[in-house]
Amino acid sequence: MRIKPAGIIIVLLIIGALAYFALKPKFSKLREENGTELTTTQPGAEKPSSDTKPATTEGDTENREFNYTPEKPENGTLRGVVEVGATGFNSFVINMDNQKRWEIVSKDFGESLAYEGLATTEDIRAGLKKYLSAMFDKGVSKTNMHFVISSGAQKEPKTTTISNELKKMGFVVNNVTADQEAKFAFKATVPPSFADNSFMVDIGSGNTKISWDESGTLKSQELPGAKYYDKGTSDEEVYSQVKGQASKIPEGKRNVGFIIGGVPFTLAKQHRKGEERYTVLKASQSYKAADKKMGAGLNIYKGISDATKTDTFVFDWDANFTIGFLLSLTK
DSSP states (O other), X not given: OOOOHHHHHHHHHHHHHHHHHHHHHHHHHHHHHHHHHHHHHSOOOOOOOTTSOOOOOTTOOSSOOOOOOOOOOSSOEEEEEEEEOSSEEEEEEEEEOTTOOEEEEEEEEEEEEEGGGOOSHHHHHHHHHHHHHHHHXXXXXXXXXXXXXXXXXXXXXXXXXXXXXXXXXXXXXXEOOHHHHHHHHXXXXXXXXXXXXXXXXXXXXXXXXXXXXXXXXXXEEEEEOTTGXXXXXXXXXXXXXXXXXXXXXXXXXXXXXXXXXHHHHHHHHTSOOSSOSEEEOOOGGGOOOSSHHHHHHHHHHHHHHHHHOOOOEEEESSOOHHHHHHHHOOO
């Protein structure tokens, strides 16, 4: 007996219904598992306003942002500054107006002129002329070019030779103390709207500087730098010293830690998203030390964060204490 088309359709519908009810529990379980997975991988951080530290969901250290845009200078002048460091030069050209608003025009961290190739005074003079020529080509006049020797670099013999050659070429070379570095760094790094509730950290090779504003007066501390191991100092000793000193930062000044320096640069570079000026660092334990210097810098970073309980450290890709030196000039 042949089944009519209508009968075939009815049979197929019955089979389909039975199959659906048989497999329904498995589909529900699979959908439930997939739904849970999607929920946990969606970013939950909210974007912060410019007046507060970055907002994030609890435990989220991957997607934090610092949404602050500095004011642009108006009718500014190009100014150049060169930091004569312990192993090379850092150079910056900024556009700055008479209200001390500034923006970076060019920057060169540490790779512009390495000391290894400067064997004689002739080498130094030739190297400096080439280096300065490139700075002048950017539009900086000789009267607006400044040289600063950091407190750590002043202990290096080659720095003295370079300083002498610059003076022979007609430039003024400014030696700064660790206290001045800390205060200059604060001026360049901490945005005005955060100046009354936050602090600055500069982790250098020779020393670490901390600064904050207290009733209109900048306070500073000098701590061990990221190469403290060269002096035979232990991690435990440095951690204890850093934590003890950093705990003196007033409670009301711990909203955000604005941080610069060689090791923070290395940390921020690992998860910078593009060309943003500010990168929020992860907690110290989230990084793995690639070398001794990085390990020492992380130890210092941990000591500061443990002492202050500050959970937001913002690296500034444009700031340097030498820019703060430019901001301190009256003209």
